Amino acid sequence: MSTHHDPSTDLTTRDGAPLPERFEDPGLHEHRARVGDSDPKAQKRAERQVVVLFAISILGSIGAVVAYALVPPGETVGSMRMSNLLLGLALFLGLAGIGLAAVHWAKALMNDHERAEDRHPTATSEPVRVKAVEALREGVKDSSIGRRGVLKGAMVTSLALFPLGIAVPLVGNLGGDWDVSASKRTLWRRGVRLTIDPSGRPIKASDVTIGSAFHVIPENLEEAEHPLDEKAKAVVLMVRMDPRDLKSEQGEGWSYDGIVAFSKICTHVGCPVALYEQQTHHILCPCHQSTFDASDSAKVVFGPAHRPLPQLPITVDDEGYLVAQDGFDTPIGPSFWERLT
Incomplete structure (x- = not known):
């Protein structure tokens, strides 16, 4: 039994040419070096900027605890508004500092070379697991966290203090009226x-x-x-x-x-x-x-x-x-x- 081919269903490019069965690999764009890749001073400056952002997060987290302790909501609309405003701004600084520091760290200090890898079967064989562990170790090494003590300390401190801005008000309210x-x-x-x-x-x-x-x-x-x-x-x-x-x-x-x-x-x-x-x-x-x-x-x-x-x-x-x-x-x-x- 023969079938009729409808040429109108063939896909074409914008200029009317038939689509190729296989597209050529366009390759990677030419890598554009950053200033910090060749200038140690620029790299150090970026590191200090990341530390400052983490420091802002630390101050925000501490500020949230201080705001909760020194500016209670009170019984008036004005006092509630001021308490919520200060607490919200402090929590914003605490979280925004961590987020901005992480983004700047990744963009300015970590390896930014693009890589392309062939797609392989996803079976988790032993060699694959070994390779995954190696990739994780390479990522840790690439982030330079091991040899940047100040940067590591700022990150750990900001991550450790930020939950206090949420936990302290929450725990402080546990003594309230829980009679549903x-x-x-x-x-x-x-x-x-x-x-x-x-x-x-x-x-x-x-x-x-x-x-x-x-x-x-x-x-x-x-x-x-x-x-x-x-x-x-x-x-x-x-x-x-x-x-x-x-x-x-x-x-x-x-x-x-x-x-x-x-x-x-x-x-x-x-x-x-x-x-x-x-x-x-x-x-x-x-x-x-x-x-x-x-x-x-x-x-x-x-x-x-x-x-x-x-x-x-x-x-x-x-x-x-x-x-x-x-x-x-x-x-x-x-x-x-x-x-x-």
Whole structure:
């Protein structure tokens, strides 16, 4: 049986010529010598530059420990910002110094001759293993680490000190509150008024129009022992819709005249859910796009979250202000090892 050859399927070069069956080896580019290859002073200068970069890393690592010890986060936004800034800059110098030193070392001090080797079978025979060990020894010799004591000391010191910038703050926080059940306790109690974040002004039900959304905090939040910590747990997103749009509620009296309130802490990884879509009644987390239906007890309709947002039962007091009937119905925030659903 004969087959028909379609010449239109033949591959050609850009000028229309047929592709060759085998390409010629173009070889290696001509090696361009560096200044340090022929000038010992230039090579010594490059070595000092690498040492300086490692020294910067050492200072950064020490600085991270000092910044953590002398500039604690504190209880104010300003102190937290300053502590994070100093700690972040110090860690940057610690890691960047190591990285830049390694790159400069490789480019300025190690052998830069290009080599081409034929491809061979990858079976790890004994001769191959012996050759690999020889190559490693040659690499150590090529790096000149054995005869550059200052360079070796700077590298070892920077690598040894850098983990301290991470380990010291981590160990220092081990004495904190590791009670995972703390997420079950917030400032919300029966009778606590809902107030606007951040002004703290109480909210009357008559001030909340259909389609509006409010970011809410408990009344007298500033009087708490740790206001920022308590706010992080108690923040609420409150919206109002037509009561006829409510599909279900978790119990009698969880909302007031179409006004519903849910924790702003996403049940995926704890990002703030702060976006409300008026037409669909969807609440969106901007971090990973978890989407919750405010009209249906904030159940998950899209995204990686597995639990609904905890709902805050609300009503009004004698003066018409919105108040909590109780705390959240479930622990706020993402799941942990004691709470998988």
